[in-house]
Amino acid sequence: MDALTTFAQLLAGGVLTGLVFALVAVGLTLIYGVMDVVNFAHGEFLMLAMYATLGLALLGLGPLLGLPLVVVAMFLFGIIVYRVFVRRLLAGPPEATVFGTFGLLVLLQGFAQSAFSSDFLSVPNPPFSGTIRFGGLAVAQANVVEGCGALILTALLFAFVEYTETGRAMRAVAEDRIAATLMGIDVQRVNGLAFGIGAGCVGAAGALLMLSYPVYPTAGVPFALTAFVVVALGGFGSISGALVGALLVGLLEVFGGFYLSPELKMVPVYLAYLAIVLLRPQGLLGRR
């Protein structure tokens, strides 16, 4: 296996890894952008979505079929969490959202451990378990499906935010909350929708991830951490930024792992974050 093929394989792996991160990050950046809220429980939302997908799969509804249901369920969950909890946090000082969503993280992890135990659970016989081979390269079918899912989700979300009325309202709130209120936009409703949609996105991510990962109470943590970096890198609130940031992170991680060392593969990622945020504080494609 010559160096060029290895490089190409790593490239493919990096892109697919990046797309998986985009899948998780896209919902997060929407919430950031509209509400300036750091949802530290984002990883736990992902974990819940994964458990929900597993549950449906055990009832006979595979991950892809169950995906729409999970998305809807997570959307509703997001709206409820906003109405009952996040709205109150927003009324307090900025720190309140930080440690409030953090409390949510602990609560949800505790809930998962009590309800589901800390066993690793996988979807039995998931679809797309094969390999796609082309030109000397090999990629897992599941990863390709996840990647496509990421692209579709990003495109849908982008279209929503750019071209729909509600999307425009969200951008207005993101840009200037007071002005948006003055223009007659119901900020609370927009916030709730944004939170719900963000949760729905993470629901889609969770469903797709069950094609290749087991779920356990802390399964969301590694994805969430990378997602935070991706979103900051790409620019808070920028959906296209999240995609670009994710791809960058994926490539850095995989190439770092091979040409530097697997143990240190996240170091280039974090260094890149520090560098970009130092030189361009609003992130690659961020607005503020």
Add this chain to the structure above:
Amino acid sequence: MSDVVRAETISARPHLFALAAIVVVGLLAAAVLHDAVVLDLAFTLLLYAVLGQSWNWISGYAGNISFGHAIFFGCGAYASALLVTHGLSPWLAFPAGAAAAAVLALVTGFPTLALRGHYFSIATIAVAAIVEALVRTQDWLGRANGFELPIASGWGALQFGGKGPYIVLALALFTAVQLATIGLERSRLGYYLRALRANHAAAAAVGINERNWKLLAFACSAVMASCAGVLYAQYTLFVDPPSTIALPISIDIALVGVVGGIGTLWGPAVGALVYVALAKGVALQIGGSGKGYDLLIYGAIICLIAALRPYGIVGTIVDGLRRRRGAVEVGAA
């Protein structure tokens, strides 16, 4: 707390009395009590109060919330472990760890303290992750195995059979940290930090150099955490990445600060009390089944505090007192 800034500085006397009272009670307890469990709780409480207060300097007073504070704690712990396993005195770990922590804070703070809000918080996670990855790959830092400190006894070795001396040391550290914080509240640094939190632009216009003052606060906070790390290492006799520098430790430290009340003098102490009581109490009552009910309850309580008392316990009390006194309020709404 961030949208209300005091125009006047606090008066030190009541706080000094409170501190003195705590010291007296603590010393009595150390001398009279022999229950190892209670003394252990007291030590943990004091340690977390110190860590919470150190975190408070940067995240509360300076307003830059850190989720990577454990690396400074680790500086002290690892300094202790390294010195002792090389046959040197653990007392040297105080200056050595403090120096390492201060340097780390200055180096990482210089580029990132100019950032605001989430960017800084994520930067602290990034830095902490880099530090942890480095520790795990370096042989001389013990990699994943960490260090076990050999058993010794006496003030020279900074290790004791009984708990009393540890409590005394922890009390001393706590007192020093509280005094420093009272000093912070009444000093120019504290005043500038408050001004920065109230209104960045106005403060800059008046010539307050945000970066430099925050760097000072950050370095001090790192040194305090490092000292706590030294005591921890000499008490537990075991130092490895998961128990000293991993993300969950940073999160615990942040929790203590936030639950008690960010930017308040006694917030971290109260937060530590709640944290220790909850963690121990819940674990003892419910813990046996291994089902995670303790996490559930802990999370629920934090959510409740966050939703209903957004200022933290002490913050709410302080705010209530201030409103009753009709104090002058300055700053953005």
Add this chain to the structure above:
Amino acid sequence: MPGRRLALALALVLTVTVVPPGAAPAADPPDIIIGSVIPLTGALAQSGAGLRVAQLLAQDLVNGHVSYPLPMVGKSGLPHLGHARIKLVFADSQGKPDQARAAAEQLITQEHAVALIGCYSSSTTATASQVAERYGIPFLNPDSSAPGLTARGLKWFFRTTPSDATFAENFYQFFADLKRTKKVSVKKIAIVGEDGLFGTGASDAEEQLAKKYGYDVVSRIAYTATTTEVNAEVQKVKAAAPDVIMMASYLPDSLLFMRGFKDQSVQPKAIMAQDAGFIDPNFIRTEGKDAEGIFTREVFSLDIKYRNQSVPLINQLFQQRFADKPLDGNTARDFMGVLVLADAIDRAGSTKPDAIRTALQKTNIPGNLTLMPWKSIHFDATGQNVGGVGIIEQIQDGKYETVWPFDVAVREPIWPMPVWTH
């Protein structure tokens, strides 16, 4: 005279039946407290729950009167101490070293334990045993495998389980045996392990012994267990083209690697796993046919040529108490740990720590009187049981079958492992 005899008989009856309190002839001796520090909450809670059940089972069997061919079982307590019963008191380590320390201290100072047993994860065992050392209380470790634990020069620390060094040694003994019997040769080894305490210890031991026995370590990879992809790692292994890949991974990462090896057509002669993720119940379920041929070291197996007939019986008793989950390496070792302590305390004939320690040092239990595939339980000067040995299992037809040592194996090893089916 009849009246007198009647009075005498009455007096006798009264004396016998109405015995005043405190005048009872043989009062029950006080329970002997054994402190157990295990993770009852936190990340390792799941495992801790099983360990607790196993230890309690052993306690009940020691205190009971049903006999099995196991040390101290069925003697209604400790005969040399007036049939005093042993009583386990548990304290939660939460899987954290500082909590384990506090727990050990609590058990010694408040519960007055005469000996401690624990603590599963090596970092918690390290601190808890240091507490025991300070207080001069014997500490028995049945289940932590970090080699360094017996290299600390502690005098009160005893470990029954083999360490990672032994387990790595087993791999190389297996290779040597294969070479002898099947003319199989292994030259190039790739060592892959997660970068925590478990993986580092296992990988270090594997690498050290590889060099000692003259094998060529063509790749040594450490990665963080929580990683979400292993592209680079797999490519590195592939580039090294090893004969054998040694893995020390947890479940999620083991699945990632298996997937990666299959997709990238990394085809070694064998994959040798160090337990953990590879023996998780979910592993075979998820991997299906791809799991065939994977070797893993184990400490215990129910499918083994028993030298001790009580294995299935103990397994049954355990399952009744623990939701039908079978006995495994961890629970079997903890079960035996309690028996070893009971044996030592009984031989000491006293609850004084020094006496118990001396008795522990003289422990000599033949392997066939244990549940384990061990040669014996006998501690060397560092407190390590030198009679311990692991076994190697191979996944065949969807089950873990013992294939080494050959004298307890139930199946022949399949070598090389089957080619990946696409």
